[in-house]
Amino acid sequence: MINQADTLFVLLSAAFVMLMTPGLAFFYGGMVRRKNILSVLMQCFVALCLLSLQWILFGYSLSFAPGSGFWGGLSWFGLNGVGTAPYAGYSATIPHEAFMVFQMMFAVITPALIIGAFAERMKFSAFLVFTLLWATFVYDPLCHWVWGEGGWLRNLGVMDFAGGIVVHTSAGVAALVTTIVIGKRKNLEHTPSPHNLPFVVLGTALLWFGWYGFNAGSALAVNGIAVNAFVVTNTAAAAAGLSWALLEWIRNGKPTVFGIVTGSIAGLATVTPASGFVSPISAIIIGIAASIVCFIAVAVTKPRFGYDDSLDAFGVHGVGGILGTLLTGVLASKVINPAGANGLFYGNPKQLLIQLIGVAVAAGYTFLATFAIYKLVDIFFRMRVSEKDELVGLDLTQHRERAYTILE
């Protein structure tokens, strides 16, 4: 039976999550140098266009059609059979198409997250091909394993409420792979400072706002779980933002706005898999843990290994997603969500093991498949722009336009 309130909630959540991609565009766009901002905005927007179409043509079918344990198959190709009648396997109270479009927005933002790793140096044509292949051969299968009917990780009991594995771990690991193989940016004695920090703050605000749709909407109904997800999402973001600022204060002497927004995003990414299974108090623990671990990843690990993850897509999303998935195995409680499972702290150490397997499998698969796709595209298109193009900036060399005028 279709429920109007549930339908409206899922549609609205889909709109919220759609807004996260422009939000991410500004979050990333403000961080790059002035000569490259449009290339980042362009990549995010093109991802929105391209993957919306990929999803209705075959992405949704590969991910969610009840095929084998490993892929969904093509039985829902072109939304064939996906209509306004509910599909009880996923959600019995809303039209099947509403579920499809909600999931579409996840499929759009995940590849967009990777942009942070190779920003300021990837050729646009190569980006397009890479993104399409990555969505098809990494995101769609992974999504099927964890969320699709019959998916083998789902059957194993892996808990991922709103995409800690599917979205953040996969995008983060892909970011790490691409940033290593594409190499550092030129002339990088010191990291360039963000060219427009207010844009970063604007982007964070839109992301935080949209994340309510991302996490609470994943309940797919207006119920207590949605409310709980809403509350823990906000709590974790707040705890993480605050603790990041404190860490900076202690370590560098001054808290920064760049730090507080980075922390908030880390908190949001980390609480994503847990949001339907943990209590608000657990969310505070998750938020603080997110800041500490991601701060170490960004401020200590990255300089030590010397990879140039330009905008910390791995350091924030990858590390946050992995941490969140594991913490779900620790802090999940059946009191919050009877359909879930208890975690380590609630007397079920097995769940942590399952979560660990889920993350390890996802990270391993993503690592290998991303590397293969990268190399393939590199052979045909060359991923990296020429040195001169990089110095002149991608806006002018890839798109022949400029973000700002000087005099008029």
Added chain:
Amino acid sequence: MKLVIAIIQPYKLEEVKEELYKVDVNLITVSEVLGHGRQKGVTEVYRGSKETGNLLRKVRLEIAVNDNFLEPTIKAIVKGAKTGETGDGKIFVLDLKECIRIRTEEQGSQAIG
């Protein structure tokens, strides 16, 4: 004393800076300007209407030097900025009558460095 003003391609700034540091010229003032050059520059296309603006974005350097530093400074700028294509820019040299370091009120060539 001389005041050197150079107009160069924006993306060459890093290299020019590096060359200047090599010859121990450390005090430069940089600003962003629009310059009219002979070259066409990259044509930007906005919604299909081609924009061939004749004012192009350039970087302007101001460097005050003592006379014995003049030639090394010019050489360094040329080395860093030259590609051989139109649009590389120009260097202007002006006489500098006086130079005062505000902090100490020193005057003349010792105030320059």
Added chain:
Amino acid sequence: MKLVIAIIQPYKLEEVKEELYKAEINLLTVSEVLGHGRQKGVTEVYRGARETGNLLRKIRLEIAVNDNFLEPTIKAIVKGAKTGETGDGKIFVLDLKECIRIRTEERGSPAIG
């Protein structure tokens, strides 16, 4: 050779450029500056608080010319920028010791054009 520096009203830039082109002076550098003038300028009001900043927005032109082009350049700038009101701006002329075209490394007056 001379270096002409002119400070003009921003909205007069188009006209000045046009007059300069007519006099066949094509190479100029434009930047935006704040200038202290005698005029009051347009007062901006922000949320009720009246802003009477005496630093006003101006456009700064730099033009390097050979001596025989100096007068035409000055005339062109005056023609384009003059309204007769306070705030029209100023023109400064400096001696230019040397000019180098980076692309070819030519020096002196042939490098100017």
Added chain:
Amino acid sequence: MNSGDTAWVLISSALVLLMTPGLAFFYGGMVRRKNVLSVLMQCFIIMCVLSIQWVLIGYSLSFHPGNGFWGGLKWMGLNGVGLEPYADYAGTIPHQAFMAFQMMFAIITPALIIGAFAERMKFSAFLIFTLLWATFVYDPLCHWVWGMGGWLRNLGALDFAGGTVVHINAGIAALVTAIVLGKRANLDKNIPTPHNMPFVVLGTGLLWFGWFGFNAGSALAANGLAVNAFVVTNTAAAAAGLSWALIEWMRNGKPTIFGVCSGAVAGLVAITPAAGYVNVVSALIIGFLVSMICFIAVTVIKPLFGYDDSLDAFGVHCVGGMWGALATGLFASKLVNPAGSDGLFFGNPKQFLVQLAAVLVTVAYTSVVTFIIYKLVDVFVGVRVDEKTEAMGLDLTQHRERAYTVLE
């Protein structure tokens, strides 16, 4: 009364309201730096002025069941428009919710015209022009197409969310004002480039987000029809954004973010009248073709005739809206919406003719009345600013404020 439907329509109203600030940034980023505030100001003042006009007389003129040509003044000051549902428009939500939803449409339509006369219209003249235009063009047309007893509605013209009423209407008014107002000064010497492209992208993101409320909200209920409208809206925008980029790539050598944004908005415009009547595949086609059509309008027809439609309000909204209205007559299907009718491709050529008639009537009425209003305002207050004012910029001369500081 249904709480789910009411919530959906109220939230959709909020989403559509957000489109006007979105439009302000979309347009504001495109003008020169000295005029950005004038555009933002025009958009914001419209939100104020027309909200009041709507509750005082606009809603009555548009929606009261008067005769076929106007609604009359019976509902002046919302007299009789209460919290009970009004079954002829929407049986499951309070009448005032319907009124508020429609108000947002009445606000954004005149705001769309701003793109045609940006950078050269006097603010006082703008205010009077907008008020008269809303009262004598928008309100009657709205009544004809959507009002009870409206003659175009009775003719059977299909316009789900405002292809004729909003986009063709505003677009034609834009063309008329652009022609009679004349070109901006110095236009042949240098075409001004967008002064802040990221703002254009931000505006596009907000418009896309708000458009979910515009189209899916027009179902006036959280049902399958709303879901369909949501999905086709996203699909058409994605297809159009992508195809505009491809056209640029082929024709100019580089795809631009400005192109993707223009395309996405064109796609959203085109799908507006069709959103409740077509399926996803039709939306793909409508989206792919609209970019081609608008691209020709903007890059070939505009230079050919030499009118100065500064920000392409005509080229994108009117042309895109016409294509959408006609495409509705081609692709509409009763399988999607039993309350609609079939189009030409589903065996009903008559629908195409009805759509054509509605388009022609709109074009004729709007162009004549807009011209009269313009001339009238011009006689009394003078519409265009003088040359010096234009050179100094409208921000400083009309509002005595500036968008950006130079040094600090």
